[in-house]
Amino acid sequence: MKPRSTGCCHGSHVELPTLTAKLRKESLKITGPRQAILEAMRHHPHPLLIKELHALLAEGDCDLVTVYRSMKTLQKMGMVRRVEFGKGGSRFELVTDEGREHHHHLVCEACHAVMQLDDCLLLEVERRIEKASGFRSVTHRLEFFGICPACQKSSVPKP
């Protein structure tokens, strides 16, 4: 349960060709907008708002609406994961090899910094809930919120 910062841009672990290959395997077209989107997500390995993602793209690379549609498509094929922090809309992150396994986030409520928490101790809890309740296919959604060390000092007002 040790937190792991996913700050920004420490090299791109996933290659773009690796990603586009997945598109081809699903007989989806490898278009300019899709490449631009994957390229941007590759370099920003944290949950991004649609509009943040769109802002990362070069002017005219891709319409906002296309970002929405791409997220839906990519999520359906499992290349992207939807994360909800409850403010400002849905966020999406690339499902990478080293981030494939189920994990959670620790979000600073002041500056919105995001850390990734490795491993999850709730898989066993899901099984217990299934037994106790009779529900099936039980999953969960869990995020942590708090005030990060930097914000504890600077006392910047919450955005």
Place this chain on the structure above:
Amino acid sequence: MKPRSTGCCHGSHVELPTLTAKLRKESLKITGPRQAILEAMRHHPHPLLIKELHALLAEGDCDLVTVYRSMKTLQKMGMVRRVEFGKGGSRFELVTDEGREHHHHLVCEACHAVMQLDDCLLLEVERRIEKASGFRSVTHRLEFFGICPACQKSSVPKP
């Protein structure tokens, strides 16, 4: 961690005067709309969508906008808790004496039935995260989703 159904209307444990007294203590006015809202929530002890809550009120009792404003007010004074299931907007539930303590829900993704899970094993986890990350005031948001026993049989399509 045994699930407890919060199906519907098994008697109203909280009295209306008890609730309005809290309003008075905060020098908030005891208006018709507020009484109607609290009365409705008293009889429906599960997380309600704003529009569901509004639909429960008698015609002309209270405007939709007023429901929104009331939820904001009541949440600020701790009488109501906001719950996010990620579909269709925020939900709210009364904070009752027997439901005051932090708890989570188990939601059927087919019929949207909601069960309440007593006790939470994550308080200790929050402390561990604080130590490991340096964050402060760490809280969390956790909900479980699955298919309830009834829906496993009837195979009704998801709404």
Place this chain on the structure above:
DNA sequence: AAGCTTTTGCAAATGGTTTGCAGTGGGTGG
């Protein structure tokens, strides 16, 4: 009952997300 302040209703603005439609452009078969 009068007066002051909060609260409400209505209308309209806002912000995220989806949809309709016509035009563009990948990718495949000839």
Place this chain on the structure above:
DNA sequence: CCACCCACTGCAAACCATTTGCAAAAGCTT
């Protein structure tokens, strides 16, 4: 290598949850 077809895109507008502005209505206090 070209042409064709359907998936994909851009743009505009629709949608839905939520918020805001403003004047009228209603609590609470005196």
